[in-house]
Amino acid sequence: MSPAPTPISSQTASYHGAVSEFKRRLIESTLDQARGNRTHAARALGLQRTYLLRLIRDLGVAAPPPPPRRRRSAA
Numbered sequence: 001m002s003p004a005p006t007p008i009s010s011q012t013a014s015y016h017g018a019v020s021e022f023k024r025r026l027i028e029s030t031l032d033q034a035r036g037n038r039t040h041a042a043r044a045l046g047l048q049r050t051y052l053l054r055l056i057r058d059l060g061v062a063a064p065p066p067p068p069r070r071r072r073s074a075a
Contacts, residue, residue: 024059027052036064
């Protein structure tokens, strides 16, 4: 017996709403796995980094802050 499907909220009742919700959850999950590294997340999703950044903004993704950049030592 398969588990019961997750109920769809009224906001995602439409096709486009459901697709947007799926994209948002997929991006959040991938960002979590990439520990907030947006370049690695974009690569894992097969997207251009700039397109991923646009999706994060447009879909209201709860993205963790990007990891701190390492500074190169002056040698």
